[in-house]
Amino acid sequence: MPILRAAALLLADGRLPTGGHAHSGGVETAVATGAVRTLADLREYCRGRLHAAGCTAAGLAAAAAGGLDLTRLDAEADARCPSPTLRATxxxxxxxxxxxxxxxxxxxxxxxxxxxxxxxxxPVALGCLAFAAGLGPHDAALIAALDSITPPAAAAVRLLGLDPFAVHGMLARLSGEADDVAGRVAGPAAAGELPSRSAPLLDYYAEHHDTMEVRLFAS
Structure with missing residues (x-):
């Protein structure tokens, strides 16, 4: 079992001033369109995001932490993000x-x-920062996997008025799946075999979000 390091906890802390608090991970559009209304809806949304965008981000972060060529990783990340809005975000x-x-x-x-x-x-920047902090590809992958579900969960608390204790309970139940995603992709990604999981609805949500007249989050 990998050793948990304090640097990894710091990088995974939602209070780290990286601008992520201003983004909803697509859940604001999901709420606006009625796709996410309840805690159960949010759980399935986060699970889907984890195994799609989260898996891809975990692989890119692991590859960056493992020392893969940054020019290649930039192109690989672009290729895995068809939405211009998501790429810019x-x-x-x-x-x-x-x-x-x-x-x-x-x-x-x-x-x-x-x-x-x-x-x-x-995720490429995250992997490079993990490397600078003395962390390995698995640490970077796990942080990226968690980062795919914590922002939408936090945003949903504000958007829907959900019980934050219940939302964190939901995240706790998904934590094992985040471990599995990171464990599955970290080694191959660090060796250059990058995952490419897609979620077309997330691309649609990102583009639709730009057309919303009233919105709380930047994306």
Whole structure:
């Protein structure tokens, strides 16, 4: 069993100032369209997001932490994100993460990521930061997997007025699946075999979100 390190806990902390609190992971659109109304709906939404976008993000983060070429990873991340809005959001969050990284750990690899045109994708930046913190591909994958479900869960509490204790109970029940996703993709991704799980509805939600006249979140 991998050793849990304090640096990993810090990077997984939702209070880390990376700009993620301003994004709903698509759940704001899901709520607006009626797809997510209850805690049970939210559980299935987060589960689907974990095994699709979360799996892909975990692989990219693990590959970045494992030292794979950043130019290749940037292209791989673009290819796995057909929504222009989601690509822009991912890069925006990547730039926010690099700004935070300058106050935590810094490295030549993070500096190279900062040179990516328009900024690195968020999971790539996360993997580079994990490496700078002395963490490995599995740590990076697990943090990315968790990050795929915690923002929409937190957003749903605000959007639907759900009981935060019940929402965190739901996250706890999904934590084993997050472990499984990270454990499954970390090794192959670090060796260059990247997952490519898609969720077309998330792409639709991202594009639809831009057309909403009233919205609480940036995405």
């Amino acid at each position: 991912s890069r925006r969050l990547g730039r926010h993460l690099l700004r935070t990284a300058r106050h935590l750990w810094w490295s030549d690899r993070l500096a190279a990521a900062a040179e990516t045109p328009h900024g690195p994708h968020q």
